[in-house]
Amino acid sequence: MSGRAVTIAEVARHAGVAVSTVSYVLSGKRTISADTRRRVLDSINALGYHPHAGARSLASKRSNxxxxxxxxxxxxxxxxxxxxxxxxxxxxxxxxxxxxxxxxxxxxxxxxxxxxxxxxxxxxxxxxxxxxxxxxxxxxxxxxxxxxxxxxxxxxxxxxxxDFAAAGARCVAHLAERGHRQVALLGAPAVVYERGTGFARRTREGFTAALAVHGLEGVALPCEETFDEVHATVAGLLTSRPALSGLVVHNEAAVNHVLGSLRQLGRRVPQDVAVVAICPDDVAERAGPPLTSVLIPxxxxxxxxxxxxxxxxxxxxxxxxxxxxxxxxxxxxx
Amino acid sequence: MSGRAVTIAEVARHAGVAVSTVSYVLSGKRTISADTRRRVLDSINALGYHPHAGARSLASKRSNxxxxxxxxxxxxxxxxxxxxxxxxxxxxxxxxxxxxxxxxxxxxxxxxxxxxxxxxxxxxxxxxxxxxxxxxxxxxxxxxxxxxxxxxxxxxxxxxxxDFAAAGARCVAHLAERGHRQVALLGAPAVVYERGTGFARRTREGFTAALAVHGLEGVALPCEETFDEVHATVAGLLTSRPALSGLVVHNEAAVNHVLGSLRQLGRRVPQDVAVVAICPDDVAERAGPPLTSVLIPxxxxxxxxxxxxxxxxxxxxxxxxxxxxxxxxxxxxx
DNA sequence: TGCGACTGTCGAAGCGCTTCGACGACCGGC
DNA sequence: GCCGGTCGTCGAAGCGCTTCGACAGTCGCA
The missing domain is CATH 3.40.50.2300 (Response regulator)
Incomplete structure (x- = not known):
C-alpha cells in the first residue's frame, strides 16, 4: 500500500472511460448509465482510489x-x-x-x-x-x-x-412542584458573568423570572469552583436563609463540591435540601446522590x-x- | 471585503514581478533581493492576499x-x-x-x-x-x-x-517520605484495565514496583466513577486495612468523590489519610483540601x-x- | 579582457480535479 | 424516413499554486 496515490486518470483508464465520466459518477451531477457506473465504481474499489482533496477544492471551490x-x-x-x-x-x-x-x-x-x-x-x-x-x-x-x-x-x-432561560425556569418550576418555597441559584464563577457570557446570564434571568411566576423567594449567586469557596458560599447561604430548601446548581465543576459541602454541613439531600443541576447527564448520574438535572444537550x-x-x-x-x-x-x- | 479571492497572479502584477517570484518570496526556497521582497510583501499586504490552500497542496504535495x-x-x-x-x-x-x-x-x-x-x-x-x-x-x-x-x-x-510508571512510583515515594507504611492505589474503572489502556496499567506497575523499593504494604484497586461506588470502595478499603494511611488516586472523575467519601467516613485529610492524585493541576487545586498531585502535563x-x-x-x-x-x-x- | 560562477528573476509545465460545450446514438412523432 | 430532443459520454479548458530550467546581469579572478 501507499506508494504514489491513485489518480482519477488511472481509474478512468482502468474502467475504459473518460476522466470526466469518473468525476460525474462520483458527483452525480450528470446522468451516467447504470452499466458505466458499475464499471467505474469497480475500478475505484480495485485501485483504492481516493480523490485528492486539494485538487478537488481547487477545481470545485469547495474544500468540504x-x-x-x-x-x-x-x-x-x-x-x-x-x-x-x-x-x-x-x-x-x-x-x-x-x-x-x-x-x-x-x-x-x-x-x-x-x-x-x-x-x-x-x-x-x-x-x-x-x-x-x-x-x-x-x-x-x-x-x-x-x-x-x-x-x-x-x-x-x-x-x-x-434555551438556558427555559432551563433556569424549569428548575424553579420543578422545585416549586416539590413544595419548596425558598430557593437559590449557584451559577458560574463571577468572572463569567462579568464577561457577559450569554448562557450564564440567561439561566439567571430565567431563574429569576420563574421565581415571580411561582411565588417563590430566591437569590442567584455566582459560584467559584474550589471546594473551599463553594463551601463558604453554601454555608453562608444556609446561615443567612435558614428556610432555604432548594438549590439550583449551574456549574459543572462545582456540583460535586456543593454536595460535599452539604454533607459536611450535615444537610441531607434531598430531605433537607433538594438539588437540581444544569449539567451533562454523566456528571449528574455519578454524583452522590444522583442529581435531578437539566442536561445540556x-x-x-x-x-x-x-x-x-x-x-x-x-x-x-x-x-x-x-x-x-x-x-x-x-x-x-x- | 470578500469578493473574489486575491490570487498570486494579482499580487505579481501589482508588484511588477513574475508569479514565481512571489512564490519564492513566500517560500524562501530561492534567494530574492531585499528590494523585490519588500515590493512583493507590500503588495501582499495591500491586496490582502492569502494563498489558496487547495492549490498549494495540489502543487506542493503538502497540505500543511x-x-x-x-x-x-x-x-x-x-x-x-x-x-x-x-x-x-x-x-x-x-x-x-x-x-x-x-x-x-x-x-x-x-x-x-x-x-x-x-x-x-x-x-x-x-x-x-x-x-x-x-x-x-x-x-x-x-x-x-x-x-x-x-x-x-x-x-x-x-x-x-x-512516564506513568514513574508517576506511580513518585507518589509512593512521597507517601513513604511522609512516613506512611500502608497505602493503596485507586485507579481507573475496571473496564479501562480490561481494555488494556497503557497508562492505567503502567501507573499500577510503577506503584507496585515502588512498594517493594520503599518497603511499604499496599494494594491497587480499580475505581468506578459514581459517588456511591467510590464510597463503597473507600469504605471497604478502610475497613479491611485499618492501618491504611495513604491513598494514591489516579482517576480524575473520582477524585472529588474520594474526598467526599473520606469526609463522610470522618477521616481527616491529611491527618488520618494522606491523598496524592494523578490529575490535572486545576482539579487538584480546586479540591478540598487542595491535593498534592502529579500533574498530567x-x-x-x-x-x-x-x-x-x-x-x-x-x-x-x-x-x-x-x-x-x-x-x-x-x-x-x- | 575574458570566463566561469553566482544571483536574481522569469516563463512554462504540471499537480488532479470539475465543469462546460460538443457530439454521436437513440428515441418518438409526424 | 426525417427532424427535434434527450441521454450518455468525451475532450479540453481551467482552478491557483510550486518548481524546474533558462537566462540576463554581476562579480571576482586569471
Whole structure:
C-alpha cells in the first residue's frame, strides 16, 4: 500500500472511460448509465482510489471542510465543549465534511486566514460571548457561519443554543412542584458573568423570572469552583436563609463540591435540601446522590449547528435563532 | 471585503514581478533581493492576499494540515483530552500547520481516508490502547504519525507520553517520605484495565514496583466513577486495612468523590489519610483540601508530539519512545 | 579582457480535479 | 424516413499554486 496515490486518470483508464465520466459518477451531477457506473465504481474499489482533496477544492471551490472555532477560556467547562466538538465532527461527516479545529490563541485572525485561504467552506463557533470580537469579522466573511451561543447583537447571524432561560425556569418550576418555597441559584464563577457570557446570564434571568411566576423567594449567586469557596458560599447561604430548601446548581465543576459541602454541613439531600443541576447527564448520574438535572444537550446542539451551516452552504434559508428546549431528568436529589 | 479571492497572479502584477517570484518570496526556497521582497510583501499586504490552500497542496504535495485522531470512549477523562487537543493545535500553528479533528466513530477507515486524499500530511493519535486497531493501519501509511500513549508492540512507531510508571512510583515515594507504611492505589474503572489502556496499567506497575523499593504494604484497586461506588470502595478499603494511611488516586472523575467519601467516613485529610492524585493541576487545586498531585502535563505532551511529527515530516530521525518525567506538586493533602 | 560562477528573476509545465460545450446514438412523432 | 430532443459520454479548458530550467546581469579572478 501507499506508494504514489491513485489518480482519477488511472481509474478512468482502468474502467475504459473518460476522466470526466469518473468525476460525474462520483458527483452525480450528470446522468451516467447504470452499466458505466458499475464499471467505474469497480475500478475505484480495485485501485483504492481516493480523490485528492486539494485538487478537488481547487477545481470545485469547495474544500468540504468546516472550521470549529473553540476558544478555551477561564471558567469554561471543558467536558461540555468536548461533547459539542465531537458532535460537530460526527454530524459534519454525515454531510461528507471534515472539521478543522481552531483555538483562540491565534485570535480572530485565524478565522480570517482559514476562510481566505479556502481551507474551510464554513464555520461553527462555540462559546460565544455577548461582545465577542469574532462576531464583526463573521459579518464581513463570505463563508457562512453558525454560532453556538448568542452575542449581544445577533441580527443577521445564525445562532443555536440550549434555551438556558427555559432551563433556569424549569428548575424553579420543578422545585416549586416539590413544595419548596425558598430557593437559590449557584451559577458560574463571577468572572463569567462579568464577561457577559450569554448562557450564564440567561439561566439567571430565567431563574429569576420563574421565581415571580411561582411565588417563590430566591437569590442567584455566582459560584467559584474550589471546594473551599463553594463551601463558604453554601454555608453562608444556609446561615443567612435558614428556610432555604432548594438549590439550583449551574456549574459543572462545582456540583460535586456543593454536595460535599452539604454533607459536611450535615444537610441531607434531598430531605433537607433538594438539588437540581444544569449539567451533562454523566456528571449528574455519578454524583452522590444522583442529581435531578437539566442536561445540556451537547450532541443535539452540535448536530443542529452543523445542519444549519450545511443549509446555508446550499443557499437555503435558516432561522436566525434556534433554541433547544431543556429536558429535566428526575433523580434522587429532589 | 470578500469578493473574489486575491490570487498570486494579482499580487505579481501589482508588484511588477513574475508569479514565481512571489512564490519564492513566500517560500524562501530561492534567494530574492531585499528590494523585490519588500515590493512583493507590500503588495501582499495591500491586496490582502492569502494563498489558496487547495492549490498549494495540489502543487506542493503538502497540505500543511495534520490530523488529530481522538477516540472518545467510556472511562476516558475528557478534560485531559481537551488539553492535549488544544496543545496540539497551538503547537501545530507554530509550525504553520492546521489541525483536522477526527473522532472514533468513522473508525480506522477515517484515518485512511484523510491520508489517502492528501487532506493531511501527518497524524497524531491520542488515547492509544495496548491492542489498538489503528496501529496496524499506521504502519502501512506513507504519512508519518506520532502516538500519545503506548501500544503493546510499539516497534517502529513513535510514541510520547507522561512516564506513568514513574508517576506511580513518585507518589509512593512521597507517601513513604511522609512516613506512611500502608497505602493503596485507586485507579481507573475496571473496564479501562480490561481494555488494556497503557497508562492505567503502567501507573499500577510503577506503584507496585515502588512498594517493594520503599518497603511499604499496599494494594491497587480499580475505581468506578459514581459517588456511591467510590464510597463503597473507600469504605471497604478502610475497613479491611485499618492501618491504611495513604491513598494514591489516579482517576480524575473520582477524585472529588474520594474526598467526599473520606469526609463522610470522618477521616481527616491529611491527618488520618494522606491523598496524592494523578490529575490535572486545576482539579487538584480546586479540591478540598487542595491535593498534592502529579500533574498530567498535557500541554507538554501535545507540544512534544507535534514537534516529533514535524521532524518526521522533514525526514529527520526521532526517538521511538519519549517519556516525560512526572512533576509532583505538594499541597495540603499530604 | 575574458570566463566561469553566482544571483536574481522569469516563463512554462504540471499537480488532479470539475465543469462546460460538443457530439454521436437513440428515441418518438409526424 | 426525417427532424427535434434527450441521454450518455468525451475532450479540453481551467482552478491557483510550486518548481524546474533558462537566462540576463554581476562579480571576482586569471
Amino acid at each position: 471542510v468546516i472550521a470549529l472555532v473553540l476558544p478555551l477560556r477561564a471558567g469554561m467547562h471543558v467536558p461540555v465543549l468536548m461533547r459539542f466538538a465531537t458532535a460537530v465532527v460526527t454530524a459534519a461527516r454525515r454531510f461528507d465534511h471534515d472539521v478543522l479545529l481552531l483555538t483562540a490563541d491565534e485570535g480572530p485572525e485565524g478565522i480570517r486566514r482559514v476562510a481566505a485561504s479556502a481551507l474551510v467552506d464554513a464555520l461553527v463557533l462555540m462559546d460565544v460571548e455577548l461582545h465577542d470580537p469574532r462576531v464583526p469579522l463573521l459579518r464581513e466573511l463570505a463563508e457562512p457561519s453558525v454560532l453556538i451561543g448568542f452575542p449581544a447583537e445577533p441580527a443577521g447571524l445564525t445562532c443555536v443554543d440550549l 451537547a450532541e443535539e446542539v452540535g448536530r443542529e449547528a452543523v445542519r444549519l451551516v450545511m443549509r446555508k452552504l446550499q443557499g437555503l434559508e435558516v432561522p436566525d435563532s434556534t433554541l433547544l428546549p431543556p429536558h429535566l431528568a428526575v433523580r434522587a436529589s429532589t | 494540515v495534520i490530523a488529530l485522531v481522538l477516540p472518545l470512549r467510556a472511562g476516558m477523562h475528557v478534560p485531559v483530552l481537551m488539553r492535549f487537543a488544544t496543545a496540539v493545535v497551538t503547537a501545530a500553528r507554530r509550525f504553520d500547520h492546521d489541525v483536522l479533528l477526527l473522532t472514533a466513530d468513522e473508525g480506522p477507515e477515517g484515518i485512511r481516508r484523510v491520508a489517502a486524499s492528501a487532506l493531511v500530511d501527518a497524524l497524531v493519535l491520542m488515547d492509544v490502547e495496548l491492542h489498538d486497531p489503528r496501529v496496524p493501519l499506521l504502519r502501512e501509511l506513507a504519512e508519518p504519525s506520532v502516538l500519545i500513549g503506548f501500544p503493546a508492540e510499539p516497534a517502529g512507531l513513535t510514541c510520547v507520553d507522561l 498535557a500541554e507538554e505532551v501535545g507540544r512534544e508530539a507535534v514537534r516529533l511529527v514535524m521532524r518526521k515530516l522533514q525526514g529527520l530521525e526521532v526517538p521511538d519512545s519519549t517519556l516525560l518525567p512526572p512533576h509532583l506538586a505538594v499541597r495540603a493533602s499530604t
